[in-house]
Amino acid sequence: MYIYSDFDAEFVRSRVKQFRSQVERRIDGSLTEDEFKPLRLMNGLYLQLHAYMLRVAVPYGTLDAPKMRKLADIADKWDKGYGHFTTRQNIQFNWPLLKDVPDILDALADVEMHAIQTSGNCIRNVTADHFSGAAADEIEDPRPTAELIRQWSTDHPEFAFLPRKFKVAVTGSPNDRAVTKAHDIGLRMVRNDAGEAGYEVIIGGGLGRTPMIGKILRDFLPKADLLPYLEAVLRMYNLHGRRDNKYKARTKILVHETGLETLRGWVEEAFIEHKSSHESPSEALVARIESAFTPPPLDTNIMDFSSLDKKIADDPILRSWVEVNTDEHKNPNYTIVTISLKPIGGTPGDASSSQMRVMADLAERYGHNELRVSHEQNVILPHVRRDDLPAVHAELKKAGLATANVGLISDIIACPGMDYCALATARSIPIAQEIAERFEDMKQARDIGPLKIKISGCINACGHHHVGHIGILGLDKAGVESYQITLGGDGTENATIGQRTGPGFGADDVVSAIERIVDCYMDLREGPDETFLKSYQRTGADPYKIALYGENARVESLKETVNAA
Amino acid sequence: MARAFTPKVVTANDLLDGDVIYLTKNGDWSRKHGAAHLLTIEDEANQWLAKAEAQQEMLVGAYLADASLDDDGKPAPIHFREAFRAKGPSNYPNHGKQAEL
Numbered sequence: 001m002y003i004y005s006d007f008d009a010e011f012v013r014s015r016v017k018q019f020r021s022q023v024e025r026r027i028d029g030s031l032t033e034d035e036f037k038p039l040r041l042m043n044g045l046y047l048q049l050h051a052y053m054l055r056v057a058v059p060y061g062t063l064d065a066p067k068m069r070k071l072a073d074i075a076d077k078w079d080k081g082y083g084h085f086t087t088r089q090n091i092q093f094n095w096p097l098l099k100d101v102p103d104i105l106d107a108l109a110d111v112e113m114h115a116i117q118t119s120g121n122c123i124r125n126v127t128a129d130h131f132s133g134a135a136a137d138e139i140e141d142p143r144p145t146a147e148l149i150r151q152w153s154t155d156h157p158e159f160a161f162l163p164r165k166f167k168v169a170v171t172g173s174p175n176d177r178a179v180t181k182a183h184d185i186g187l188r189m190v191r192n193d194a195g196e197a198g199y200e201v202i203i204g205g206g207l208g209r210t211p212m213i214g215k216i217l218r219d220f221l222p223k224a225d226l227l228p229y230l231e232a233v234l235r236m237y238n239l240h241g242r243r244d245n246k247y248k249a250r251t252k253i254l255v256h257e258t259g260l261e262t263l264r265g266w267v268e269e270a271f272i273e274h275k276s277s278h279e280s281p282s283e284a285l286v287a288r289i290e291s292a293f294t295p296p297p298l299d300t301n302i303m304d305f306s307s308l309d310k311k312i313a314d315d316p317i318l319r320s321w322v323e324v325n326t327d328e329h330k331n332p333n334y335t336i337v338t339i340s341l342k343p344i345g346g347t348p349g350d351a352s353s354s355q356m357r358v359m360a361d362l363a364e365r366y367g368h369n370e371l372r373v374s375h376e377q378n379v380i381l382p383h384v385r386r387d388d389l390p391a392v393h394a395e396l397k398k399a400g401l402a403t404a405n406v407g408l409i410s411d412i413i414a415c416p417g418m419d420y421c422a423l424a425t426a427r428s429i430p431i432a433q434e435i436a437e438r439f440e441d442m443k444q445a446r447d448i449g450p451l452k453i454k455i456s457g458c459i460n461a462c463g464h465h466h467v468g469h470i471g472i473l474g475l476d477k478a479g480v481e482s483y484q485i486t487l488g489g490d491g492t493e494n495a496t497i498g499q500r501t502g503p504g505f506g507a508d509d510v511v512s513a514i515e516r517i518v519d520c521y522m523d524l525r526e527g528p529d530e531t532f533l534k535s536y537q538r539t540g541a542d543p544y545k546i547a548l549y550g551e552n553a554r555v556e557s558l559k560e561t562v563n564a565a
Numbered sequence: 566m567a568r569a570f571t572p573k574v575v576t577a578n579d580l581l582d583g584d585v586i587y588l589t590k591n592g593d594w595s596r597k598h599g600a601a602h603l604l605t606i607e608d609e610a611n612q613w614l615a616k617a618e619a620q621q622e623m624l625v626g627a628y629l630a631d632a633s634l635d636d637d638g639k640p641a642p643i644h645f646r647e648a649f650r651a652k653g654p655s656n657y658p659n660h661g662k663q664a665e666l
Binding site: 047098350418420430433 | 578580581582583584585621622625626643644645646649650653654655656657660661662
């Protein structure tokens with residue numbers, strides 16, 4: 001865990017002090033809302049449908065027990081006893097009072113956290129693979145890179161008023177769990193022919209109203225060149241990104257309108273110019289950051305797990321949880337545990353304060369004091385000794401945190417939607433709840449296999465619906481909630497935007513529509529090894545359109561074929 | 566041709582807690598949609614909105630929202646967004662205004 005320097009601590013405290021004075025002046029009438037709004041947004045404070053919402057940054061999704069406990073304390077003292085983990089690896093509190101927010105920010109500063117740059121047209125919280133530092137397939141831990149970018153981008157004066165927000169994601173593994181191709185900049189750790197670690201730099205990915213998959217800007221960027229190169233990218237975006245239309249202001253549009261080759265030329269030129277004058281981070285700083293992410297002392301002796309394996313085999317509930325909610329660790333004595341925040345019928349991503357404390361306790365007792373928030377709205381214990389799994393599972397079960405559904409149909413990403421968000425055009429959460437309830441039979445869910453459903457309540461796509469195997473987009477159609485379905489999306493290294501099936505469904509019909517899609521897949525698949533996504537890629541959309549819209553869809557499809565010919 | 570004016574209420578969010586508020590006949594604010602003043606004349610609606618917008622020190626984001634009288638003769642929301650604002654989040658029936666209904 002990165003420990004704040006004196007500079008970091010003073011900077012965060014001084015921002016809280018500033019904001020305290022700004023809140024006081026808003027309440028006493030010295031500041032108008034027009035004056036106050038940009039100030040509150042710079043500190044992560046939004047006004048939603050029913051109340052204020054404070055979005056707290058969780059840098060690259062990494063927490064430890066004291067931080068998690070502090071979030072629980074905040075939920076109890078100043079909110080309604082829970083928090084909502086988001087698709088940006090952050091946490092949101094849905095009910096703070098305006099006067100309390102400076103106190104909340106001070107409480108966060110006590111554990112080296114803040115809400116800076118969780119809104120606005122700046123470089124937002126840097127996200128990373130939630131298995132970082134633990135994954136068996138990892139080249140290097142991406143978090144030192146993410147922390148370096150965090151330090152560089154925090155309050156960077158040149159990039160405080162970009163054309164639009166700017167999101168960076170980093171992965172250290174070839175299997176991309178950080179959706180790097182849907183970010184303004186995605187960094188994928190790779191090795192060159194000489195075996196040196198560096199980055200493949202991806203630019204111009206993004207979801208929202210114009211979804212685009214990022215393109216490779218640089219095949220290999222040496223690690224030492226990261227900041228001058230990013231500075232060159234940001235400088236070109238700042239200069240050439242559109243400011244005339246907020247819907248065309250993200251990097252994806254700049255790439256699309258300028259062309260990758262031209263943009264690459266600009267960036268390379270700026271990079272060369274900039275590199276000579278850029279003061280690279282000192283070796284001491286890099287070393288200080290890297291030392292903050294030293295792997296925990298893990299036991300490397302060969303261990304005999306035969307009695308554990310028997311215990312797991314004899315307990316079907318434990319076995320199911322171990323099979324579904326754990327992943328391979330780089331050390332075979334350990335495993336990565338994903339705690340599902342998707343109980344059947346619950347709100348995706350919500351955790352009560354008592355659940356947060358249980359997760360903190362487990363991290364301390366069994367997980368080397370490490371926790372991660374995933375963009376899929378779950379919480380990870382990255383380093384659990386395998387023989388501790390039964391104890392961890394028992395504790396999670398007591399806390400209502402042992403749902404064995406990670407990666408399955410009920411592990412749904414859902415944005416807050418119109419239950420909270422002022423931008424939303426329809427609700428997301430009740431749709432997720434109803435789908436999970438419809439597929440609550442875990443045996444059935446496991447038979448269906450890996451299936452990612454992602455739901456957004458508006459075209460801004462916080463619920464990542466474009467990259468869901470099944471994506472659901474909630475819209476307002478003439479005063480009625482309507483849900484559009486997309487199929488075949490993929491957020492991994494093979495990132496793909498899902499295809500729309502056709503007309504949307506009403507709130508009462510959308511869950512049955514999802515059921516018809518799943519039934520169709522189960523009929524079509526060549527066997528349990530052919531996942532929904534693979535099967536869809538083989539068959540295409542036509543059988544699903546017929547399942548959704550009936551035989552008319554077959555006629556329409558034939559017409560399209562004839563017209564195309 | 567301009568669309569005919571339909572009845573409206575003036576609504577906003579309270580500055581201190583962000584809760585949804587409605588302008589009443591007396592010119593004060595209520596947390597209940599049913600207590601809102603239903604405005605049936607366009608000019609009047611705009612005047613009431615202007616009065617609300619002038620109260621920056623206690624509210625945020627005043628606007629006119631479509632409404633009609635319900636069976637009890639009280640103003641009720643028309644669009645589902647306003648219905649959710651008048652009630653609270655559907656995932657926690659004990660949160661928001663619905664907790665007190």
